[in-house]
Amino acid sequence: MPELPEVVTVCKMLKPEIVNKTIIDFQIFYGKLLQRPSISEFKKKVINQKILNISNFAKYIVIELANDVLISHLRMEGKWIVEDLESFAYPERHLEAQFILNNNKALRYYDTRKFGTLELLSKNEYKNIPPLSKLGPDPTKVNVNAVNFHKIVTKSKRPIKTVLLDQSVLSGLGNIYVNEVLFEAKINPNTPANEISLENCGNILKESSRILKKSIEQGGTSIHSFESAAGVTGNYQNYLKVHGKSGNNCVYCGSKIQKEFVGGRGTYFCPKCQK
DNA sequence: CAGCGTGTTGAGGA
DNA sequence: TTCCTCAACACGCT
Known part of the structure; x- marks a missing residue:
């Protein structure tokens, strides 16, 4: 949840x-x-x-x-x-x-x-x-330094998506939001982390902070079993652009959103926007 | 019946 | 030693 x-x-x-x-x-x-x-x-x-x-x-x-x-x-x-x-x-x-x-x-x-x-x-x-x-820094609470973040991220050859799910690198992103962050930053989830540019690290940080904070404003995402309290649900599921959207048209280019597995986790992305 | 899932860790291999 | 992959945890839903 x-x-x-x-x-x-x-x-x-x-x-x-x-x-x-x-x-x-x-x-x-x-x-x-x-x-x-x-x-x-x-x-x-x-x-x-x-x-x-x-x-x-x-x-x-x-x-x-x-x-x-x-x-x-x-x-x-x-x-x-x-x-x-x-x-x-x-x-x-x-x-x-x-x-x-x-x-x-x-x-x-x-x-x-x-x-x-x-x-x-x-x-x-x-x-x-x-x-x-x-735990690594929480982008909703701290203004993470892009240069430091880039140094840490590029130590690994694992897919960037897997690295972003590692809570010791950055804390707070889970599978739903990491799919959304990489979509907005236009980065392919399979890109080896050591090939991510400083500029893209900055974009990842910017989108992580923006998306997580917007979801917090909306009370979180209600899919599967999430309820914050009995009968109370969040609204961010209405703002999701790729997570769980395989087959839908990309909101930016119209291509079909694809699903594959990265590091064993369901991964949704636009094959055209996220080369 | 088989596969999948919002998260994390530990075992074992390279 | 360090890095990485993957099974395991347990259960309901499609």
Whole structure:
């Protein structure tokens, strides 16, 4: 489900519902969700802590508690939702964990495919240890220097699309948006990264920032299973120009959009505009 | 029934 | 050693 704009949307939706609430209990139904610490230690630490803030760090959700920090990654289909204790927005069999809050509501985690993660880290080190420490710059938050970016990108001979999906190079692009970015920058997804010019690196950065920010304004993209909260969906799917559009006419030249696989991921592009 | 998917990691090979 | 590819994770949908 979520790429960066969807994660930002989830944080915005949850913020007014959880900030200043206190966790009074925690239950977990799918043990592999929790990376660290152990379930018993996690429970002991988390109960009675007040929630101070929620924000995204690239595609990770960071929930700041009074003493510690919760880090969650939704991977493909994870969903955090605040619900009344007795109601369930999704099939209960996909409910993996819940924080009971002090207002008779629960902050719940559902995940159909069970790829998502949750961990509790200390406030002073969470940015300096994996997974957050390994992330490259987030183009929606930082003005990435094109010369530095070009130096890093051109170290690899892998297809440029694969390199852009590597979160240690640039954080925030997922498969949907990388298809859109390369289309707007008019770069073939299979181009070896070491052949990308400085100018094109600049274009990639410019389009990444522009497209991700526009999608954030639209509340993200609602395809497959994305819902930022029960019943709330984004609109960016209405702005997609190539992702999922094989056979459609290119909006710039009219050629048929093609699909192929690059690095094992579905890749959509215009064969004429993206030589 | 087979193939596909919004993400990431670890194993194994070059 | 470094770089890279690909299977694996798990499940619903076409």
